[in-house]
Amino acid sequence: MAHSSADGSPTSGSTTTHHPAPARLSRRALLRTTLAGAGAVALPALLASCSSGPRSSGDSDSDSGSGTATLGSNASDPLPRQAYRDVIAGYQAKSGHRVEVRTTDHNTFQENINRYLQSRPDDVSMWFAGYRMQFFAAKGLLDDISDLWQGFTGFSQALKDQSTGQDGKQYFVPYYFYPWAVFYRKSVFRQHGYQVPKTFDQYTALARRMQKDGLVPFAFGDRDGWPAMGTFDYLDLRANGYAFHRSLMAGQESWTDPRVRHVFDLWRGLMPYHDRGANGRTWQEAAQSLARKKTGMAVFGLPHPGQQFAEADRGDLDFFAFPEIDPQWGQDSVEAPMDGFLLPHRGGNKDAARDLLGYLATPAAEETYISADPNNIAVNSGADTSGYNALQKKAVELVSSAAHVSQFLDRDTRPDFASTVMIPALQTFINDPKDIDGLVNDIERQKKSLFADEG
Structure with a gap:
């Protein structure tokens, strides 16, 4: 089933009195x-x-x-x-x-x-x-x-x-x-001699190499608004840790915090390796480009590429955990809605x-x-x-070995914040990733208004 858009969001276990933050499992x-x-x-x-x-x-x-x-x-x-x-x-x-x-x-x-x-x-x-x-x-x-x-x-x-x-x-x-991860075709990696990256630097270097080899490194389609949330979540979880991400989703952190700016700065560095025109492309089209070997990787949930691959090609589909950014957090968190x-x-x-x-x-x-x-x-x-x-066996192993399991941005925060603030904000960023200051200031202003009843 396709992941989600944003009109409601999951999880309990809060640190605020009025609005529990999403609960997770150790x-x-x-x-x-x-x-x-x-x-x-x-x-x-x-x-x-x-x-x-x-x-x-x-x-x-x-x-x-x-x-x-x-x-x-x-x-x-x-x-x-x-x-x-x-x-x-x-x-x-x-x-x-x-x-x-x-x-x-x-x-x-x-x-x-x-x-x-x-x-x-x-x-x-x-x-x-x-x-x-x-x-x-x-x-x-x-x-x-x-x-x-x-x-x-x-x-x-x-x-x-x-x-x-x-x-x-x-x-x-x-x-x-189903867990979210970075999906790829094994035959493409074998053909070009690519190695699965463990760190963000290796991830970026692999993207550069794929681009030189004539591939679009990252399949990307955000017309529906929610697919980009998976990339944001993993960048935040890897750069700032699970506790901060959970608190951010609960409205308890400022979006102008340098840690959030850092997330968008990391993402901006990856944008040249993404499919262009992502806001006009569906996630299905992005998954199909991976299936057709036009792109090298894609951040997806397990069903998304699986549903778009022909039966004969499904054995060629594989994934790896989103790479480490800060060794303090490693790869300890997995998104699994x-x-x-x-x-x-x-x-x-x-x-x-x-x-x-x-x-x-x-x-x-x-x-x-x-x-x-x-x-x-x-x-x-x-x-x-x-x-x-x-x-499926690998997905079970991925989630079982995680220190923390999150749901997804549009399930881990208020539905109105996810749908009316974050979808247009991320699509704005995709169109023009240069103005990070303006972006986070706008998100924070709207967040304060929506979360005011929980203060």
């Missing part, structure tokens, strides 16, 4: 709750993206009828869309109940989530864990499903925490997660919706999805992971 907690049993790897991950329009919008993948539950889906790309069809078909065969899947373009779903939840939402809706869910639960737009959680099995305490609102009640059913399902308060068919959510929380439901879309990682410890491909 490495020990992550390992303690993740590696479950022989052959079955469950990650209490915390990870990418959207919601549909009003109940009348989108297109339906099945017919509605009396007693039918409706599912608002943001899985508009072909691969995840088919995977969800398989899941729903399994549920209908098992339960005898019908589900109407209403699919909306991923980005449109995300950008309209607030209006959607306040109007006539579907009975069940796809969405994200952590603060991005908590924000809407606090507004009374989601139903408490704590009683359903009492019957769930295979979910770690860490997963439950990511599914819990600020009031201590559960509002979310976790489904899968988690997607799942909500019960909108204004949805109509509560009984049918709750029954569907109960099924979606089962290992069988996750296994069906992952078998059709092998670009994500199941979170239920009961799910059979013996069929994981090399990338």
Whole structure:
């Protein structure tokens, strides 16, 4: 599933009284709750993206009828869309109940989530864990499903925490997660003799070499607004550490801080190696350029290149952790967003919706999805992971070894700040990366206004 845009953001565990900062797992907690049993790897991950329009919008993948539950889906790309069809078909065969899947373009779903939840939402809706869910639960737009959680099995305490609102009640059913990293084609690296970079200097040197070899070093498309957030997050996590990044997302640090300016200065140095015209290119187009060997690398979430590579080429896809910038932090943090399902308060068919959510929380439901879309990682410890491909196994290892796991910028901060401030700010930077002072001053001015109610 495509990561996210920005109309809500995840994670809890704050240092402020009114607005918790995104909660994360320490490495020990992550390992303690993740590696479950022989052959079955469950990650209490915390990870990418959207919601549909009003109940009348989108297109339906099945017919509605009396007693039918409706599912608002943001899985508009072909691969995840088919995977969800398989899941729903399994549920209908098992339960005898019908589900109407209403699919909306991923980005449109995300950008309209607030209006959607306040109007006539579907009975069940796809969405994200952590603060991005908590924000809407606090507004009374989601139903408490704590009683359903009492019957769930295979979910770690860490997963439950990511599914819990600020009031201590559960509002979310976790489904899968996926890490962000730097993706590349193994054959391209072999052809040119490239080595995986460990440090930022090596990363920049590799980009220069790729450019000399006739490749665009970094595939880049930010028309949807959110893809660039992944690069910003990793630059900040590597340069300033997890604690500062978390505090920055919570509105507790100034965007004019020299540490933030340093992030944009590092990024400015990389911009000559990025695809030009990124604000007019979709992430799908960027991933396709990587698949066609026109570009050398791309900062993405696991599903993004995976969904754009032909089946025959997927074995050639690989990734490495975003390189170290400051040895103090190394590569200790990983972005790993988690997607799942909500019960909108204004949805109509509560009984049918709750029954569907109960099924979606089962290992069988996750296994069906992952078998059709092998670009994500199941979170239920009961799910059979013996069929994981090399990338999935490597993704599990990447997240398991991290000291800190973040969600994503537009999930780790206020949705209004992510959508109305950061998307245009990053797109402005992409168009003209010279005026960093003006950029950070403008972000800080708007941040103060939006976060004023939390002071």
